[in-house]
Amino acid sequence: MDLSTYSISSLSRRGFMLGVGATTAVAALSACGANERSAQIAGSATPTKGGMMTVLTSSTDMNWDPGRSQGMAVTSLALVHRRLTSWQIVSGKEVKVVPDLATDTGKASDGGKTWTFTLKDDLVAEDGSPITSTQIRHGVERTFTASLAGGLGYHKTLLAGTSGYTGPYQGKHLTSIETPDDKTIVFHLKAPFGDWPWIVSMPAFAPVPLGDNPTTYGRKPVASGPYRVAEYKQGVAATLKRNPKWTASSDEVRTALPDTIVFSLGQDSSVVAQRLISDSGNDRNAFGAEMVPPAHVLQVTSNPQAKSRLAVGSAGPLQYLAINVERVKDVTVRQAIAYAVDRKAATIALGGEIGASPATTYITPGIPGRQDYNLYPESTAKAQKILQGKTVGQLVLLVSNDEEMLALAQAVQQALQKVNISVKINPVESETWIEKTTQSDGSEYDLTIASWNPDYPSANANLQPLFASSEIGSGGFNLSRYHNAEVDRMLTEVAALPMNEAKEKWAKIDRRIAQDVPVVPLVYRRNAFLHGSGVSGFFVNPFPAYPNYLVVGVQK
Template identity: 85%
Template structure:
């Protein structure tokens, strides 16, 4: 489910660092203090006009069954779900009702969840939005041709083994629709984060009788916008959906009359256009992160700098230690003490590029607690290693510029602690295979990035540290297996969200004691927008703009 963390039209949790600028730009960026500016646009929110989203993507998939998109990006303009996220500047993300009247009622010890739809919901084609359409939307994700979307529900719902979708008349017994407004989900085990799960694209209504091969181009909208025109590789144009009722929707402001996704745009060219802020570009923003090579030009220009939204933190970049090869915990602790997080941040552009990281749970996630078990100390690292023959450590990394810069910073810090490190750069596809599919024999250390799919600490911790996530495409890159931690993860996942918050922080610290991963930095995502764009800000989570509240206006 991987994709670059630089594009947000198809965001996923597994982001691999791409093209982070290094070298001459670092000193300039650090000195400019771009992150000191407000991260929100100053334009007055105005209803109407055309908003343009400039993206390097050459295609946008509008089929919710195949989407990995977050609840605040492109797909959510067209498709509503049972719940959504309330993203307010400076506040933690909150799960809120969307199509449903509430965030779900749990019963049967947390194994059963019931949702009731709001009154008067109507789709773009004039048909009532029903519980059966939502069930169909979920069931069709089990069809082989619709693989690739976020699939948490596939492992959480009961009785899904062998199920291949609804198109031959088969339905999941674990999803009940006793009437048009009620939908009931039966889970394999209690899961307190289910209200977050039903905010994912799969829980958008899809009318029965859809054609799964063409629905990505001709979706039936439940949100404030419909896909009015689509030109492959050129543009996707959204127009207002007249059947959408603002009184039923608390998260979408739907300010622009038209939203145009301009496809296949080169990010450096986009940055220059937004710096110039001429013609229609004043009502545009970049879907991709601002290229680091352009940032000195941005920060030296007061007008452009005022239109650079920079998050205070974001996705976690980390050093995974293969515990099956680096078995001595004292060696792993020494690595943690030896790592120079400030040098790692500098490698990614200084203050504007990244912030030093000390926890696995990322900023902006409810329940996160700040701590640092291993503050930088080369002396402590050397003391722990005294008399230990570690041998040469192989640091396997994807060979893109940003990851290589991090690898060099990590290697230099470990060498100061008398650890020998061999950096082994490979193509990204090879890296993914070696760290997620193989037996882990090719590396002692590796560098990766993680952005959770939804705002829960469970989405930070379970994918990275549950033993079930070792190999077979899982992302437990430290190959960490601890029965105590597995039980803690399972037990806390069963709790209601409010009860789980503090316990997630405790698990974060417990895992850190075993040092399967060393946090390096929280990536600071930076995005440019035109002077006519309103409601544009970047929170620590999701670390990307909230498309649902962005507006445009004339000069």
């Protein structure tokens, strides 16, 4: 099977960007099922209906076009746009894929190459028009238009017959998407892909009415979710009001509690932290879209009242040391590096237990099928024994010139010094780092520090982007330049399986890759978010490790 079929991560770098630093994270949010919402939101009063909720964000612009979005299935965009499927996120439980506009999570045929979805009855958009399969097909097809580049694009390489396609605006349609009637949509893939139910939870699978203007739709979209964009002032605020055409009975992931949701734009993260710590006036019914800046974490945790309003995930994005296997070829040297790395020091570098927890697996916590293990527990003695008689020249550690990445690089440097491996840290601007690690021949680094948060809740989204040989260079994120034919075959075979069958097999692939040590897990970033005292239903799970806009309520 052609491995390029699964070269899907190069179309989206969102997984990388989420983990780079505490102040650069975007709001990726979570939802839980309607029948379990109130009872299973831990540590929070039962949300009530009504009132105005404010989201304080450093973003100066918000585009509501699903074709351009890199948000998860449960981001702020999901307040306005529904998709074929969504994610059910219950506090303390693994994520589940659930129906959204569709009646189920899809029916596979043709060995997993064909997926059929049926829409629920009586779905109506904000403008009063029925939501149809043709609108969903149009939503997908328009993402191939050059002016709508930049959104999550996994479907672009998975769908058959996309070569040379440039969108529907000249009347051309993809032959791989069929709409035999208004309620049925059929997708034909290049190869079997068991995670397709996750893929159709992405923004591209939201309905968009035919006749839209792609240059202006992001300002005045037609809502299918519980809220409509009532007002937008660039750089100031985006105001969402209720969409009267939405029905709660058809939607199992959105509670739609507040009457109004205001995104207050262009807010300085430090000022946001101080406002939420003070917890006065309208800020009692507000929360921050970005993580609490590291400089303010101690201030929050030393204030009992503020600390009670701090939601911290037990784990989150993986931050790791990638070893360039084309330059550090001896697997025993890579094993020694893995034993020598001090995860406690890495945790301290990110602020201690409030900032991170030690990482030992490539699959991140909260992803279905993950199994916990540690092939290389910290041991300076084991590392030194492995290195006896070996000569390891100075290793160049390329790192983005970011406070957190530099702190991790220094922790790695100090740990390797203890086993007589010299490390030279080479900090560069983030754009330069991306170019040298993802687009060049890899000749300028032996080691690099990176971060990964998968775009959807599957181990495939952890492993394929980081370790498939098809992801070396050309914008791919295989930073260790790892190429193993056996692993490529395993990734392809398991990707074709139904999700339930694939879960345990992903864990085996995780361990198999770890034997070759292309990457040393360092920490799982613990994301911390602060909210006002009037906000309820606010929690952070290991995945997606961001707060849950879709079930949050406020006091009236």
